[in-house]
Amino acid sequence: MQGWIIYKESKVNLKPERYEINCLLEEAEQQGIDLKVIEPSQVDLIVTREDRKSIYVDGEPVSLPDFVLPRMGAGTTYFALAVIRHLERLGVPCINSSLSIETVKDKLYTHQILAERNLPVPKTMLAKFPLNVDLIEKQIGFPIVVKTLSGSQGKGVFLSENRNHFDDLMQLVETTNPNFNIILQEFVKTSFGRDLRVFVIGGRVVGCMERNAADDGFKANFSSGGETRAFEATPEIEWLATEATRILGLDIAGVDLLFDDNHFKICEVNSSPGFEGLQAACDVNIPKETFHYLKTRFGLFPERTVKID
DSSP: OEEEEEOSSOGGGOOTTOHHHHHHHHHHHHTTOEEEEEOGGGEEEOOSSOGGGOEEETTEEOOOOSEEEEOOGGGOOHHHHHHHHHHHHTTOOBSSOHHHHHHHHSHHHHHHHHHHTTOOOOOEEEOOSSOOHHHHHHHTOSSEEEEESSOOTTTTEEEEOSHHHHHHHHHHHHHHOTTOOEEEEEOOGGGTTEEEEEEEETTEEEEEEEEEOGGGOSOOOGGGTOEEEEOOOOHHHHHHHHHHHHHHTOSEEEEEEEEETTEEEEEEEESSOOOHHHHHHHTOOHHHHHHHHHHHHHOOOOOOOOOOO
């Protein structure tokens, strides 16, 4: 059984901190899966009627893999999406699909879809220049969360505590690039410095952890130094996470939930979630769960030789 990981760096260039990729490679080896890391820039694709011969890696035609795991998340480029789409058209299962990756890469579009389906999300607004700060204050208020339209690991997320601070930040953005797309989001006070990361594989919650920011900070991301601990996945948490992934068409996802008093709001949904902190907190093997799901859903089991006496 052969598989590809679509990642921004090839195996020869992987750095030691690429925890998730290394874990997937190690587990694949234990399960007898030939798993390769492919960088999009290694791939050439040709649109032709002879599609089965239309994928080249490092300039050479290659056999199609049994499955593909895109692991670029919010950093997925147009070229990477084109590669994933091409593989999908050739019948290769891609977990997640190009459509779902492209959808959740856009945070505003994600919230539009979830709100349409009546799921709880923070009130969100697309910023445009010149800003109508009075309208923003009336509709969302301060403090206010400012986010880039695409991003992960807490990058591109800022908290403006008051109107003056917000004005200063927006003046900087407008001066630098007035066409830069950002969203403005309701600040959920009861979730300051903490949130939940729920990991979903194949419509099933396999782990749930609470993340707490270091040094009383605003961002609770593990990659930013936040602390983690296992958290009980209540029926409400399970439903929100699995329903969000179902609606967005994701097979594997990290759903971030904000504490909203005694309930929760969906903050973000990630198509290529990290799992270093989750594995430590919840004692779960994410690569093993991933390959089990792939084998079960797509029947990707090694052929067995039947001995006939």
